[in-house]
Amino acid sequence: MKERVRRIFEGLEGSADALVLVNSADPHLDHSFFYLFDAPSGLFEGSAAVAFPDGRLHVLSSLLEEESARQAAREDPSVSVDTMSAPDDRRGWLARLLPPGGRIALNYRELTHEDYRAVEAAVPGGSFVDASAAVRRARMVKDSREIERLRRAAAVGSRVAEEIPSLLHRGMTETELASEIEYRMMRAGASGRSFATIVGFGRNGAEPHYAPQEVPLEPGVSLVCDFGAYYRRYASDITRSFHFGPTDPELKRVHECVEAAQQAGFDAVRAGVPGKEVHLAAQRVVDASPWKGRFIHGVGHSIGLSVHDGYGMSARTEEPLVTGMAITVEPGIYLPGHGGVRIEDDVLVTDGGLEHLTTARRSYLEVPA
Numbered sequence: 001m002k003e004r005v006r007r008i009f010e011g012l013e014g015s016a017d018a019l020v021l022v023n024s025a026d027p028h029l030d031h032s033f034f035y036l037f038d039a040p041s042g043l044f045e046g047s048a049a050v051a052f053p054d055g056r057l058h059v060l061s062s063l064l065e066e067e068s069a070r071q072a073a074r075e076d077p078s079v080s081v082d083t084m085s086a087p088d089d090r091r092g093w094l095a096r097l098l099p100p101g102g103r104i105a106l107n108y109r110e111l112t113h114e115d116y117r118a119v120e121a122a123v124p125g126g127s128f129v130d131a132s133a134a135v136r137r138a139r140m141v142k143d144s145r146e147i148e149r150l151r152r153a154a155a156v157g158s159r160v161a162e163e164i165p166s167l168l169h170r171g172m173t174e175t176e177l178a179s180e181i182e183y184r185m186m187r188a189g190a191s192g193r194s195f196a197t198i199v200g201f202g203r204n205g206a207e208p209h210y211a212p213q214e215v216p217l218e219p220g221v222s223l224v225c226d227f228g229a230y231y232r233r234y235a236s237d238i239t240r241s242f243h244f245g246p247t248d249p250e251l252k253r254v255h256e257c258v259e260a261a262q263q264a265g266f267d268a269v270r271a272g273v274p275g276k277e278v279h280l281a282a283q284r285v286v287d288a289s290p291w292k293g294r295f296i297h298g299v300g301h302s303i304g305l306s307v308h309d310g311y312g313m314s315a316r317t318e319e320p321l322v323t324g325m326a327i328t329v330e331p332g333i334y335l336p337g338h339g340g341v342r343i344e345d346d347v348l349v350t351d352g353g354l355e356h357l358t359t360a361r362r363s364y365l366e367v368p369a
Contacts, residue, residue, distance in 0.1 A: 002055030002078045009053045011134030016105035019051040022115040030110035031305040039072040094122035105131035136310040141324040149234035154357035156188045156229040157236040161360035165367045174199040174212035190229035194307045198226035205340035219245025219369035222339040235307040238358045239344035245369030255364040258341045261285035261331040269354045275317030282331040291333045300328040325349040
């Protein structure tokens with residue numbers, strides 16, 4: 001983890017004596033803690049990590065995760081681990097490691113106010129700087145270990161996406177299908193779901209962040225399935241849209257338009273290109289169709305330890321893509337009261353273009369009712 005620590009310090013605006021990452025209670029965990037400390041499992045609630053510019057990393061773990069913490073430390077000589085038997089141990093541990101009056105970098109984006117006050121109390125006379133941007137930039141470019149885990153997570157998502165048509169039957173509900181998708185991801189090797197699975201039948205597919213309900217599947221409707229797997233803490237995110245039963249001519253054309261828009265987005269991906277160019281390439285395809293104005297979100301985002309990993313692509317994104325970034329490309333068209341189509345894939349940015357991580361069939365598919 002030495003190289004990851006150094007990358008964060010190199011990206012800081014100004015110098016710092018140490019970087020401190022603190023976890024509160026789930027769901028208020030700092031994913032960047034796990035970026036620096038590659039424990040195989042565990043929540044590490046209340047734990048902390050202190051990193052120094054030379055790459056050293058000290059971790060305070062609860063006794064609940066001691067075995068995972070020790071295993072991670074054995075695999076990396078730059079990491080040392082201590083354990084705490086009570087939450088009050090953390091303040092004394094921080095005070096021993098951090099210099100009084102020191103300049104301490106903190107990940108403000110993920111730090112609770114309560115934990116900020118605790119760190120402040122452990123460093124009398126200290127000053128604090130926001131490391132959020134440096135942490136975000138470091139995490140944005142994946143190393144070989146991260147890429148391999150992203151590939152594994154994407155393979156799980158792709159496999160389950162290919163299985164969805166065989167699962168569909170009249171009368172099944174959105175929640176039933178969502179449950180089946182999550183079950184099959186775990187059977188395929190996922191560590192868990194990377195976000196709450198979205199399944200929308202018919203008109204519900206026109207709401208991008210819809211939560212599945214007890215709505216039965218009937219012939220003649222479209223459906224949108226958006227889901228993802230974690231593999232060793234790294235996420236995939238894939239969306240596929242299908243049609244169940246008799247053809248809906250308009251939604252078939254919508255699907256073909258979205259597929260063309262996604263391909264235009266793929267064609268725009270390469271290192272050095274501002275993120276907005278990927279969005280605009282897809283948007284131009286939709287704007288030239290009868291459904292102009294119904295592509296209502298950004299074309300994608302970065303993925304990694306979080307399914308939304310700190311970088312988004314919209315018509316205003318000037319920040320360029322960088323080799324080693326993992327992003328989604330996910331245009332959609334949404335017709336309120338009728339249905340929607342979204343197609344989403346995970347790709348890795350390369351010097352000359354991209355590598356597809358998710359590989360499931362994208363083209364229009366009408367599933368017999």
